[in-house]
Amino acid sequence: MKLSIVTDSMGALSFEAMLDKVAGMGIQAVEMTTGGWSPAPHLRMNELLESAEKRAEFQEALAKRSIELCALNVSGNPLDPGRLGAEHRDATEKTMKLAQLLGVRKVIMMSGLPAACAEDKVPNWISYTVSWPPVLKDYLNYQWNDVAIPYWKDLVAKATDCGVERIALENFSSMLVYNPETLFRLRDAVGPVVGLNLDPSHLFWMGADPIAAARALGPAIHHVHGKDSRLERGLVDVNGVLETKEVTDTVSRAWNYVAVGCGHDLQWWREFFSVVRMLGYNEHVSLEMEDLTMSVEAGIQTSVEALKQTLSL
Known part of the structure; x- marks a missing residue:
């Protein structure tokens, strides 16, 4: 497998300075954000869509450093019933068009998260946390059958027309797709273009085993994020894993995103990558550094060192 990096963690750097840093770390691929919840610090999507000259400059900057653009990332909530959803749907469709122009x-x-019913104005994840009262099942069926599946059938068709072969959905909480079971519910409805961006960090805190999840997914693994999380001793034991404190309040949270190796040791990561490779995924693993317990520089360095040791580059 090949090491990549989600470049948002270096958002304070200019595009070219970021590429120089990536090359200096011996990383030969990047995953770049285009919009959604990300400010897309290194990519001006509208400019690249409109100008062949700007696209050529963008691609030349990558090529002269031997860096591959392995994926575009437009994580957001395209199923939000309000203005945010409209903005994220627009960014998503533009991303598919840009992927075609850049050969990605x-x-x-x-996956997105809709409201619980047509009259609601905000997304609602409550149906996923409990199964009672029974009316919650009606909300869940509305979210899937009336909103998500029709949207995703249409998006898969548009993506395919743009030459996008795989859409990898991050197994993030507060989304319809947050684990293998929910991924397969959507995939069975819309086809194999949709798979999982297997991110161990989310599965850890939800109490799942990412290695077992990988075995269940098999060819539905479309991408992998190198990202760790840690259950905080003495806090998670008291309050459990459902956590609503700000991610910046690391001292008080029951769990935190941490640099690779700071939540689970390198032997675990070696086994994880070995199993993922055995199951047929032998492409990029993108470091997504969101550790707020240390500096950005320290988090990136710690994670890169851990991933280089465990990926068997």
């Missing part, structure tokens, strides 16, 4: 075949996304 893989797009990273989140």
